[in-house]
Amino acid sequence: MGTAGDLLFLVCAGFALGAAVATVTLRNPLRAAVALLVHIVALAGLYLTLNAHLLAALQLLVYAGAVVVLFVFVIMLIGPTAAISRGPVKGVLIRTAGIALMSLVTVALAFTMIDVAAPYVAMPPCPPEMGAECGQFGGVEALGRAIYVDSLVPFELVGVLLLVAIIGAIAVARGRSAAEIAQARKRREERELEAAHERAEEKRLAAEVAAHGGH
Amino acid sequence: MDIGLGEYLALASILFGIGAVGFLTRRNVLIQLMSIELMLNAVNVVLIAFNRYLPENHTGQVFAFFVIAVAAAEAAVGLAIVISLFRVKKTVQSDQADLLKH
Numbered sequence: 001m002g003t004a005g006d007l008l009f010l011v012c013a014g015f016a017l018g019a020a021v022a023t024v025t026l027r028n029p030l031r032a033a034v035a036l037l038v039h040i041v042a043l044a045g046l047y048l049t050l051n052a053h054l055l056a057a058l059q060l061l062v063y064a065g066a067v068v069v070l071f072v073f074v075i076m077l078i079g080p081t082a083a084i085s086r087g088p089v090k091g092v093l094i095r096t097a098g099i100a101l102m103s104l105v106t107v108a109l110a111f112t113m114i115d116v117a118a119p120y121v122a123m124p125p126c127p128p129e130m131g132a133e134c135g136q137f138g139g140v141e142a143l144g145r146a147i148y149v150d151s152l153v154p155f156e157l158v159g160v161l162l163l164v165a166i167i168g169a170i171a172v173a174r175g176r177s178a179a180e181i182a183q184a185r186k187r188r189e190e191r192e193l194e195a196a197h198e199r200a201e202e203k204r205l206a207a208e209v210a211a212h213g214g215h
Numbered sequence: 216m217d218i219g220l221g222e223y224l225a226l227a228s229i230l231f232g233i234g235a236v237g238f239l240t241r242r243n244v245l246i247q248l249m250s251i252e253l254m255l256n257a258v259n260v261v262l263i264a265f266n267r268y269l270p271e272n273h274t275g276q277v278f279a280f281f282v283i284a285v286a287a288a289e290a291a292v293g294l295a296i297v298i299s300l301f302r303v304k305k306t307v308q309s310d311q312a313d314l315l316k317h
Contacts, residue, residue: 005218006217006218009218009222009223010218013222013226016226016230017226017229017230017233020230020233020234020253021233023237023246023249023250023253024233024234024236024237024240024241024246024249024250024253025237029243029245029246029249032245032246032249033245033249036249036252036253039253039256040256043256043259043260046223046226046260047263049218050223050263050264050266050267051267051270052263052266052267052276052279054276055259055263055276055279055280055283058280058283059259059283062283062284062287063252063256063283063286066287067252067286067287067290070290070291070294071245071248071249071290071294073294074245074294074297074298075245077298078245078297078298078301078307081301081305081306081307082243082245082307084306090310095240098236098239098240099236099239099240102232102235102236102239103232103236105232106228106229106231106232106233106235106236107232109228109232110225110226110228110229110232111225113221113224113225113227113228114221114222114224114225115221116220116221116224117219117220117221118219118220118268119268120219120268121267121268121269121270123270137270137273138273138276142273143273143276143277143280146272146273146274146276146277147277147280150272150273150277151277154281158281158284158285161284161285161288162284162287162288164288165287165288165289165291165292166291168292168295169291169292169294169295170295172292172295172296172298172299173294173295173298173299175302
């Protein structure tokens, strides 16, 4: 990798790490969402250094364009309650121990991983007469062929999954409309009225029986 | 400094650890969902980095593509559940969702 690639890696890795820490530590979810956006853009830069050009574009489209916007929508819908943390923090000791243990595991993993080495593989450059459309590794043509030809069935299944997720999200998030709530209340009141009538009738019958018994 | 496969893997493990700590320690459901996104993104970095050093096929990048799609579906359903939780409990703190406990 050239010096420019190294520099891009260092800048993007720094931004990604800082933004990830900000995402999990900031109190206000809206600020955390913006930090997540910075993290995602930095990761798209990292994908560029790994010759994954189409995935970098998809990362920006799907995450920055859809997921973060969805997060911001929900935060706005919930309103200022989203930032309030109620009640005392329980289990400070076990939480600190958990953070320490997880950090230890992460640092150990990182120090093990940094020693992994792989021989550098140079990407063949495109012939000058073809420009950028020679089916380069990670480009639209090559990756599109891999997705639409080699793994067509999983691709269609992911389409079904997205459809099911959309229907599920609508079914879960959609509350009852005001008309439906009013109708349900009306039905319940009618049922209560009927029950009250029946009780009154029974009481009257019981009183009659008692009166007859008295004679 | 020479950037190779190891640096990418180390970065991805640190990002995954940050996401895991955030998911386990924060009580705000929205932040927990964002931490899940951090972890999925860290896995994507690993997949794409390995694919860069084994460029005979695009398996790693195709897998990362599917991970992105599944993460989008997960975020949509998760946020719908957050809205549903907020409608019932008027809060987004995960330790307030304890109807089964009481």
